[in-house]
Amino acid sequence: MATTPTVLVTGVSRSLAARFARAAAADTVCEVIGVDMTPPRDDLGRATFVRADIRSPAIAKVVQGRGVDTVVHMAIVATPAGESGRASARETAKEINVIGTMQLLAACQRAATFRKLVVQSSVSVYGASPRDPAAFTEEDSARVQPRTGFGHDAIEIESYVRGFGRRRPDVVVTTLRLATLLGAGVDSRLARYLSLPVVPRVLGFDARLQLLHPDDAVRALELVVREDLPGTFNVAAPDVVTLSQAIRRMGRPTVGVPRGSAPLVASLFRSWRAADFSADQIDALTYGRVMDTSRFTEAGFVPCRSTAEALAEFVATAQPGLLSAERVEGAAGAVARFAERADRRADRHAARRAGRA
């Protein structure tokens, strides 16, 4: 049997999983195996990459053959990767999320050496509606359950994970519900949406956004891999910014869209490939949602970056918008200079007239 603990990370072609795999391989004595169908674009460091599809029974060979004792399941897709053929992309995402999780859990259940399961889940499980409380605790469930999209997948994934926990009570099962990620260079739906030259926004609503810096997400994953913290935890920065604040800090002009026509506008943007939003994400950007993070804080995790800091970092690296602070200052300066020039010209005119007279 392997003497060093072996950690299997799924979905390492995605940047957060790759960052985690690299971090886990760097500062612990454990061996890290990264699994995905496509090779990762990011550097995995000391972690080894194994090409495998978690939707196929082949994953069981990896889990059992390598004596894996910890699985960090991060092959969870909110953004369908190939933007081509939207419906099929969504179908693939659903298959990876649901079938992939089922296969992976089936493989884990049979592995004798297996002792810890960490699952990346999402704030999407809570849905977003006007009937929701201001902040969700881990016990709350969505008042209006997401019926489609990523939120629905996340709920299904968590239910499979709970079932697994019942069948293997000896395994430590930790589910992390991560808030929306934002920080320098993060490429996500929210990032692309906030980077639009003119940002459409649902008229008359101002969603509350809660963010998580990718560094903090990686630290949270490292914590639960290092220590045994069974259960479900909300992971987010405790503070909140509103959507209008976020857009203003990005320096973007906004255009209000009535709520009824928001899906139509979203589909227009989708066909222009500018931004891609499903119904549950429009809801999140309309009514907003915030998680109560006190349980994870009590378990010993304090995020290093607040929501405001994560947003500030993203703003600093993003393209400056039409109304960004520098541009507004610049425009004000230009107006002042123009006024000064006009003044001087008028003075010169007056002087000339006086000289003629």
Next chain:
Amino acid sequence: MPSPASPSALTAAPTDTLPDGPDVPDGELVLVEDPVRPPPTPEESLAARLGAALRDAGASGRRFVRAVADDPVSAVRSLAEPLGLDPDAAAEELTAFLRSRVQGDYPVDAFGFDVELTELVFLPLLRPLVRSWFRVELRGAENLPTTGPALLVSNHAGAFPLDGMVLHTVVFDEIGRHPRMLGADLIFSTPFSADLARKTGTTLACPEDAERLLRAGELVSVFPEGFKGLGKRFADRYKLQRFGRGGFVSTAVRASVPIVPVSIVGSEEIYPVLGRLPTLARALGWPYFPLTPTFPWLGPLGAVPLPSKWVIEVGEAIATDELPPGAADDPMVVFDVTDQVRETIQQTLYTLLMQRRGTFF
């Protein structure tokens, strides 16, 4: 330069400059025995003062318009000086405020409460309504808790939740705390109202949010009558509707915070609901469609509330920390406390109504 809007123009004019009104016919007037002019009755003096004030305001208004046309900057300055404002500092403050707004650089809490906006924009807009239009009189201010969590429970009426906003203004001006209101989900599914509600500290009326606020030591205000109270007919004014299912009581008991009963007189006359048009309301998805003497006939003017005189009486706090553990889940205890709160408010309303001389004075 005259100071156009000096405060004295709006206060009492000297009585000897009063014009002879139409009700004082020449020559026929039989004076009372006392040759000295009798002290004017309240109505007389009020009408006279109002007339004089309007005349003065009109004259100074014309002067003001002329002055502004001549030299806008110094006119604004001269306006600011008697009010004790430093125009330069005010301009700087305004610039800083607008800059922070444009750049989105201000804090909001997890509920979306924007304290700065509430204190600098929302409450100042409400204050004239509260002070000059409704002339709100606050009684029992000493019962308002200055520290610690508490639940303010109040009657609700008037077709539109103005009473919540008025209570917010009055409580904030009295003790400097923001009562965090609990609102129905319709508020949060309606555009603009959702935005405004969250920014001014309102959150959804659900046990989770109420408990979260109380645990954080906030002052929470709740209107348990809900839409049944708001939409009650004019004929049913000051008759309290059912107080929900006592959810607010079990929340307060669970958090063992005091319940402070608040009785508001005057709010029930601002928009007299004559009819509710259930079919139209259903079609619009509203809880009722209010028909008032002015709405919808006068369009936007129908939104002007009647200037009834308001009295807000804050009752003595009802302690919940002496109840036995588990009382929050005991329906008998919850119903008892709910009834006690409801009765206190109802009795106070009747007492205040007995003392009231007229609806509008």
